[in-house]
Amino acid sequence: MSDDDEFTPKLGRIRSTKTRERKYLHRVLQGIARAGGRNTKAKRSRFDGSRIGRGSGVGRVLRHGGIRQRRVVVQARFVKLAGKGLQSAQRHLRYLQRDGVNRHGERSALYDKTNDEIDGRSFMEGGQGDRHQFRFIVSPEDGDQYQDLKPLIRRLMAQMEQDLGTQLEWVAADHFNTGHPHAHIVVRGKDDRGQNLVISREYISHGLRARAAELVSLDLGSRTDFEIDAALKREVEQERFTSLDRDLLKQVDPEGHVSANADHAFRQTLRAGRLRKLERLGLADEVARGQWTLAANLEATLRQMGERGDIIKTLHRELAGSGVPRDLSAYAIYDPNEQRQLLGRVMAHGLSDELNERRYLILDGVDGRAYFVDAGLIDPENLPQRNSIVAVIPVRVSIRPSDRSIAEIAAANDGTYSAVLHAQHDPYASPEFIRAHTRRLEALRRGGVDVKRANDGTWSISSAHLTEVETFERSATRAFPVQFEVKAHWPLEQLVTAQGATWLDRELVNGQQADWRDAGFGHDARDALERRRLWLLQNGLALENGDRTIYPTGMLGELQRRDLAHASKTLSAKLNLPYVEVKAAARVSGLYVEKIDLVSGRFAVIADPRAFMLVPWRPVIENQLGKQLSGIVREDGVSWTFGRQRGGPAIS
Numbered sequence: 001m002s003d004d005d006e007f008t009p010k011l012g013r014i015r016s017t018k019t020r021e022r023k024y025l026h027r028v029l030q031g032i033a034r035a036g037g038r039n040t041k042a043k044r045s046r047f048d049g050s051r052i053g054r055g056s057g058v059g060r061v062l063r064h065g066g067i068r069q070r071r072v073v074v075q076a077r078f079v080k081l082a083g084k085g086l087q088s089a090q091r092h093l094r095y096l097q098r099d100g101v102n103r104h105g106e107r108s109a110l111y112d113k114t115n116d117e118i119d120g121r122s123f124m125e126g127g128q129g130d131r132h133q134f135r136f137i138v139s140p141e142d143g144d145q146y147q148d149l150k151p152l153i154r155r156l157m158a159q160m161e162q163d164l165g166t167q168l169e170w171v172a173a174d175h176f177n178t179g180h181p182h183a184h185i186v187v188r189g190k191d192d193r194g195q196n197l198v199i200s201r202e203y204i205s206h207g208l209r210a211r212a213a214e215l216v217s218l219d220l221g222s223r224t225d226f227e228i229d230a231a232l233k234r235e236v237e238q239e240r241f242t243s244l245d246r247d248l249l250k251q252v253d254p255e256g257h258v259s260a261n262a263d264h265a266f267r268q269t270l271r272a273g274r275l276r277k278l279e280r281l282g283l284a285d286e287v288a289r290g291q292w293t294l295a296a297n298l299e300a301t302l303r304q305m306g307e308r309g310d311i312i313k314t315l316h317r318e319l320a321g322s323g324v325p326r327d328l329s330a331y332a333i334y335d336p337n338e339q340r341q342l343l344g345r346v347m348a349h350g351l352s353d354e355l356n357e358r359r360y361l362i363l364d365g366v367d368g369r370a371y372f373v374d375a376g377l378i379d380p381e382n383l384p385q386r387n388s389i390v391a392v393i394p395v396r397v398s399i400r401p402s403d404r405s406i407a408e409i410a411a412a413n414d415g416t417y418s419a420v421l422h423a424q425h426d427p428y429a430s431p432e433f434i435r436a437h438t439r440r441l442e443a444l445r446r447g448g449v450d451v452k453r454a455n456d457g458t459w460s461i462s463s464a465h466l467t468e469v470e471t472f473e474r475s476a477t478r479a480f481p482v483q484f485e486v487k488a489h490w491p492l493e494q495l496v497t498a499q500g501a502t503w504l505d506r507e508l509v510n511g512q513q514a515d516w517r518d519a520g521f522g523h524d525a526r527d528a529l530e531r532r533r534l535w536l537l538q539n540g541l542a543l544e545n546g547d548r549t550i551y552p553t554g555m556l557g558e559l560q561r562r563d564l565a566h567a568s569k570t571l572s573a574k575l576n577l578p579y580v581e582v583k584a585a586a587r588v589s590g591l592y593v594e595k596i597d598l599v600s601g602r603f604a605v606i607a608d609p610r611a612f613m614l615v616p617w618r619p620v621i622e623n624q625l626g627k628q629l630s631g632i633v634r635e636d637g638v639s640w641t642f643g644r645q646r647g648g649p650a651i652s
Helices: 024-034 056-061 085-096 120-126 150-164 201-220 225-235 243-250 265-280 298-321 401-411 419-425 431-446 465-479 503-510 520-538 555-575 619-624
Strands: 072-080 132-140 170-175 182-188 257-259 284-288 291-294 331-333 342-353 358-365 370-376 389-394 451-453 459-461 482-488 543-545 548-550 587-598 601-607 612-616 628-634 637-642
Touching (some): 072 201, 085 120, 085 182, 132 150, 150 182, 243 265, 243 298, 265 291, 298 331, 298 342, 298 358, 298 370, 342 370, 342 520, 358 520, 401 419, 401 431, 401 459, 419 431, 431 451, 520 548, 555 601, 587 619
Parallel strands (some): 331 370
Antiparallel strands (some): 170 182, 257 291, 284 291, 342 358, 451 459, 543 548, 587 628
């Protein structure tokens, strides 16, 4: 036997010398890296929580779409249902089913994976007890090529179920009332095992949009060269941030210059045309032949211009629909930071952001201009109704005195605040006053301000406390930028001959209409003011002395008494109780039954077993409906205390 036939066996597990086959996902990621996408060998970024939840792996694979893929805009929102969240969710479903939004201009219907029309109440009842829900808006760029969006949305949701590995309960409604047909989707926050549904931010940000783009591309085919070129040509003259601007910003050299030159003649034409447009807008400057500098705030300015363009379109649509179109020079956007209180008549209101329920109001101002007013996240129940007359009051960013006191006490005690330290700092401060400071700290902590509460009741306050509070207040101001003071709930025409103390009467007494222009609502208000003056003279409520009109001191009080006496007759029959007039400095106590809108203003109906009263309404009592109230009538309203007082209901 030769040496070649000799071998020594080695004991152990059998091993293969073949190359192990890579997983499909690894091959896809490597292909993306070769195409210039994500580098698989790059150092991992720090953990940010974006991959927690279902669908994270799918989101990473689907992030990168080609230029020929159809574009789909997907907006998403996570909504908590605790507190008023459930009411907001019910209101959102009603909004989705409103009139005039489907393809035929009729009421839109909710649908799900199998039914073309379902009851939104049953969907909400099935979600009772859910912690949260998801809302999506899916808007294909080529949505106008779909006769019906339902098949697309159902396939998208089926793919989403596959990506997330769970069955989903959802409803959707298609809207065709804008230039881009879109679908609203509401998904319950539970998976098929009844557990809270957690979807990774990565999938929501990238995966769902990529899936929608894939489906639209399958339906309509990839974007052709003609479609891509046509879309780029449209961007040259647009006054918003475009893909051409994004490309120009990427081409800026270290000296801050960008060239209009490009390898392709068509691309060079686009760049040159866009740079000339930016030059006309004051956002670019040609420093040498073919060399340009771009404004530092180019992107922010163009995005603001795009938003302004959308607002002008909204103003034009609403005013044209109301039958009182205006010249473009009469359009204005109300800026709370630059403008003072604005007085006018409500012409329309709606949602400027359907997903986040941000609302707007169109106001016909006394200065003859039509204003777009950002009402923020205001509760729709508190939004002034059409034809009502309101004053828009800007909300200013300010640091409260309590915040300054907390910072001062903490600075004197090594960054610590407590009720005991506050009492030592200010011996005259009452316990209730100190508790108000503690409640303020609780609110700031929930709002994300860096304040920490220890078990012994002390608070750790940072040295930058006032700066953080200002940031917190700015955020709150963005959510609620303005307040509304309703001057008259009734239309202007009905105020002229009304038996009550109207807004017109108060304006006549004040006599301050110098800034009322003879155009728009200013013209209508001046005309109504003159007719109301004549009515008051005819009814003996005002006196004329030469070219002057004299309004007696008790005129407004007399008109209000007439208004309340008239309304009390209907209420007396309804409540089966007699009406008792309330005078200044009187104490009122009883059950808050309801609020009513009269010519003289909004009043609260307070009743006890013996009688009922009508007192001026204030927003502070709105959450006390059906509860016991007590207060003292003042000249400017009622000073309220809540809860049953010792001795039971009484009127004094």
